[in-house]
Amino acid sequence: MRHIISILVENEAGALSRIAGLFSARGYNIETLTVAPTEDASMSRMTIVTSGSEDVIEQITKQLNKLIEVVKVIDLSEAEHIERELMLIKVRAGQKEREDMKRMADIFRGRVIDVSDNTYTIELTGDTRKLDAFIQALDQGAIIETVRTGASGIGRGNRVLRV
Amino acid sequence: MDRAKTTTLTGAEIVVRCLQEEGVEYVFGYPGGAVLFIYDELFKQDKVKHVLVRHEQGAVHAADGYSRSSRKVGVALVTSGPGVTNAVTGIATAYMDSIPLVVITGQVPTQAIGLDAFQECDTVGITRPIVKHNFLVKNVADLASTIKKAFHIAATGRPGPVVVDIPKDVTQHACEFHYPDTVHMRSYNPVRKGHAGQIKKAVQLLLDAERPFVYTGGGVVLSDASVELRELVKQLGFPCTNTLMGLGAYPATDRQFLGMLGMHGTYEANMAMQHCDVLLAIGARFDDRVIGNPAHFAQNPRKIVHIDIDPSSISKRVKVDVPIVGNIPDVLEDLLKLLKGSRGKDISAWWKQIDGWRAKDCLRYDRKSPIIKPQFVLEKLYEVTRGEAFVTSDVGQHQMWAAQFYKFNEPRRWINSGGLGTMGFGLPAAMGVQLANRGATVACVTGESSIQMCLQELSTCKQYRLPIKIINLNNKYMGMVRQWQEFFHGNRYSESYMDALPDFVKLAEGYGHRGVLVDKPGDVEPVLREAFAAKNDLVFLDFITDQKENVYPMVPGGKGITEMILYEDL
Numbered sequence: 001m002r003h004i005i006s007i008l009v010e011n012e013a014g015a016l017s018r019i020a021g022l023f024s025a026r027g028y029n030i031e032t033l034t035v036a037p038t039e040d041a042s043m044s045r046m047t048i049v050t051s052g053s054e055d056v057i058e059q060i061t062k063q064l065n066k067l068i069e070v071v072k073v074i075d076l077s078e079a080e081h082i083e084r085e086l087m088l089i090k091v092r093a094g095q096k097e098r099e100d101m102k103r104m105a106d107i108f109r110g111r112v113i114d115v116s117d118n119t120y121t122i123e124l125t126g127d128t129r130k131l132d133a134f135i136q137a138l139d140q141g142a143i144i145e146t147v148r149t150g151a152s153g154i155g156r157g158n159r160v161l162r163v
Numbered sequence: 164m165d166r167a168k169t170t171t172l173t174g175a176e177i178v179v180r181c182l183q184e185e186g187v188e189y190v191f192g193y194p195g196g197a198v199l200f201i202y203d204e205l206f207k208q209d210k211v212k213h214v215l216v217r218h219e220q221g222a223v224h225a226a227d228g229y230s231r232s233s234r235k236v237g238v239a240l241v242t243s244g245p246g247v248t249n250a251v252t253g254i255a256t257a258y259m260d261s262i263p264l265v266v267i268t269g270q271v272p273t274q275a276i277g278l279d280a281f282q283e284c285d286t287v288g289i290t291r292p293i294v295k296h297n298f299l300v301k302n303v304a305d306l307a308s309t310i311k312k313a314f315h316i317a318a319t320g321r322p323g324p325v326v327v328d329i330p331k332d333v334t335q336h337a338c339e340f341h342y343p344d345t346v347h348m349r350s351y352n353p354v355r356k357g358h359a360g361q362i363k364k365a366v367q368l369l370l371d372a373e374r375p376f377v378y379t380g381g382g383v384v385l386s387d388a389s390v391e392l393r394e395l396v397k398q399l400g401f402p403c404t405n406t407l408m409g410l411g412a413y414p415a416t417d418r419q420f421l422g423m424l425g426m427h428g429t430y431e432a433n434m435a436m437q438h439c440d441v442l443l444a445i446g447a448r449f450d451d452r453v454i455g456n457p458a459h460f461a462q463n464p465r466k467i468v469h470i471d472i473d474p475s476s477i478s479k480r481v482k483v484d485v486p487i488v489g490n491i492p493d494v495l496e497d498l499l500k501l502l503k504g505s506r507g508k509d510i511s512a513w514w515k516q517i518d519g520w521r522a523k524d525c526l527r528y529d530r531k532s533p534i535i536k537p538q539f540v541l542e543k544l545y546e547v548t549r550g551e552a553f554v555t556s557d558v559g560q561h562q563m564w565a566a567q568f569y570k571f572n573e574p575r576r577w578i579n580s581g582g583l584g585t586m587g588f589g590l591p592a593a594m595g596v597q598l599a600n601r602g603a604t605v606a607c608v609t610g611e612s613s614i615q616m617c618l619q620e621l622s623t624c625k626q627y628r629l630p631i632k633i634i635n636l637n638n639k640y641m642g643m644v645r646q647w648q649e650f651f652h653g654n655r656y657s658e659s660y661m662d663a664l665p666d667f668v669k670l671a672e673g674y675g676h677r678g679v680l681v682d683k684p685g686d687v688e689p690v691l692r693e694a695f696a697a698k699n700d701l702v703f704l705d706f707i708t709d710q711k712e713n714v715y716p717m718v719p720g721g722k723g724i725t726e727m728i729l730y731e732d733l
Contacts, residue, residue: 010350013299014287025292055478062475068296068316071350163349 002031003057004076004083004153006161007046010069011037018067019046028052028060032085032128032150043071043163047083047152049128072161080156086123087131088113090145093120097142108134119144127151169341174303174334175200178267181310182211184342187238189214189229189598191222195242196282197269200334214598214627217619219246221591223253223324224617227262228592231578232553233599234387236317237262242269243331244282247289252585254324255293259582260408261385263322265313272332273301286328295323303336308343315346320353321473322385353472357489362497364485365443365468370507372441372466374516375401378424380453381408381581382446382471382491389413389574391495392445398499399507402517404432406447408581411571416550421517422526425453426718427563430525431517433716433724437463438516444469446491449481450582451720457481459723470494525716525729526567534709535684537561537636540691541568544606544634547691552604553578553596557589557613560642561634563714565608587616590633594620597629604632604695611637611664611705621674624701632694633703635667638710646713650728671703682707 031049114121216222226237271280313325389412404424422429454460467483477486555578556562580588593607644659671678694702716727
């Protein structure tokens with residue numbers, strides 16, 4: 001099953017490779033991984049989307065907690081949470097396709113952020129399934145380039161991850 | 164409050180001062196370009212003694228043996244590049260067995276890092292998966308606090324090796340020296356006390372058990388919980404087994420001890436493990452060499468209580484019913500308090516069943532053999548040393564026979580590479596043991612293949628006058644490989660026979676030691692007696708043993724623990 005794991009980690013050189021290395025060494029899956037400093041510059045927040053049985057996910061959280069630089073770990077998917085991912089997608093948009101492409105972006109609440117004679121670059125935010133759906137909805141031949149950040153997640157309401 | 168110390172010191176001076184502050188007695192190491200300034204400072208003082216090994220692998224194993232036999236953090240010092248890569252096997256060995264070490268590694272100067280400099284390697288990257296933690300110190304101002312943290316992390320919680328990588332220029336730069344008294348890390352706070360509710364549940368299970376079994380591992384040895392363990396097992400009257408790493412935690416000569424369990428465990432220990440109704444697992448991790456196939460193990464219903472300091476060791480291979488995370492002595496003390504002397508149910512029927520299994524006499528071997536049987540050598544070793552020796556071993560058949568036939572009544576006497584299974588561990592580990600226990604009897608049980616993997620340390624033994632007794636069980640084969648090939652590969656002994664072996668007697672003499680060749684069973688005991696009487700000499704005893712002897716019982720890889728191959732089956 002798909003799980004979204006949030007990690008607070010000391011913002012130190014090597015912390016990222018320690019976490020990524022743990023996943024590869026123990027054969028755990030990483031679907032996406034995002035990381036950036038928090039409002040407290042001494043700490044980074046990492047979101048990892050992974051999949052595995054309940055036993056595997058339990059081991060993943062335990063093994064993460066064991067890393068010296070990891071401050072806190074939660075499995076966001078255990079309860080209500082929100083996740084968002086950003087995608088930048090460059091599509092063919094010559095005279096013929098322009099109208100359709102713009103309309104498609106509007107339907108998905110995307111924004112065209114760069115225009116050239118024959119391309120649009122569209123910015124789209126949403127959960128992973130929405131971004132997948134947008135890609136599916138496009139004429140596959142029209143896609144020139146996609147770049148996705150991977151999911152970031154946060155708990156709903158009073159559910160927080162902080163020190 | 165922190166002591167005020169406001170001296171300006173160079174990085175190299177700081178390293179040595181930190182070691183002094185930590186009360187480090189011995190540093191095991193090998194000099195090289197990147198650590199020359201540190202070596203210069205070692206030269207100028209005599210508090211911290213340096214032991215010069217002949218290969219960096221030996222340095223780390225020696226620090227490891229020192230730690231295992233002394234309860235202190237072992238310290239190794241190596242140079243950058245090849246110094247580090249040579250040390251890797253030692254670090255991984257310590258990691259797998261949770262041994263607290265601080266390994267200080269030299270690094271090329273900070274401005275040269277990443278430029279493929281001479282003797283550069285990514286030490287932090289290479290060692291990352293085999294350490295509890297590692298550091299690269301880029302600023303001399305962070306050096307003292309980093310070394311403090313390294314010792315703290317190595318020794319607390321589930322122990323393990325910590326690498327501190329120090330670029331050469333950092334050892335030259337100077338700053339105010341201040342050694343912190345305490346360490347505070349918001350991300351690292353190992354637990355001590357176990358959860359009271361869980362302990363209560365455990366007590367209830369133990370008191371209701373009809374076929375209880377106590378299974379303990381290296382964690383009991385490392386946390387020095389053997390006194391509490393003995394009290395608990397004695398009070399409850401339960402049968403007990405130790406893993407390879409846990410031998411000595413419970414006295415091997417006690418009636419309640421069923422011997423080691425696992426792949427080469429006793430018949431009775433493996434049968435009890437499979438057929439118990441309540442299993443108390445302490446500081447052990449249900450690994451593949453212990454419970455074999457987890458699906459087979461799960462076929463019998465039983466309640467499992469698991470005490471361990473490391474939550475990730477719990478429910479990793481086997482689901483447990485009552486997990487208790489905590490420091491073992493603390494948890495056992497709480498358990499004993501709750502038990503208040505109660506003994507639980509009458510388990511005489513269970514003991515009867517166990518005695519039936521014991522009657523198989525699963526460790527028997529041919530005592531009338533005209534060729535020396537390795538088991539016989541180990542029995543005699545036990546007798547001659549009255550069970551009081553520190554015994555290190557390498558890896559293979561001799562290791563298993565030593566575990567089966569030397570009856571360890573005290574913890575920290577049996578020193579072996581259980582997790583990683585590192586051939587070459589025995590001799591350098593024995594050096595560390597001997598230095599930590601001057602005057603004690605130290606035996607290194609090895610084989611002709613293992614001993615050659617760190618043979619160069621015979622030279623170190625000469626330099627520091629370490630009177631280790633080397634028990635070389637020489638069957639001219641990599642015995643355990645040969646045994647697997649006999650059982651599972653149709654007797655095709657692919658590359659497991661060692662031709663052109665050295666004359667070990669002359670070899671020992673070449674290094675300035677004594678060597679004795681023993682090829683008759685009748686000579687085994689007198690030669691051992693004579694060797695152990697030589698208190699000041701290293702004696703290399705080369706026992707020519709039966710080439711075809713196998714270790715029994717044996718659970719083939721992937722099988723259930725009761726699916727044992729026994730001597731009598733053949």
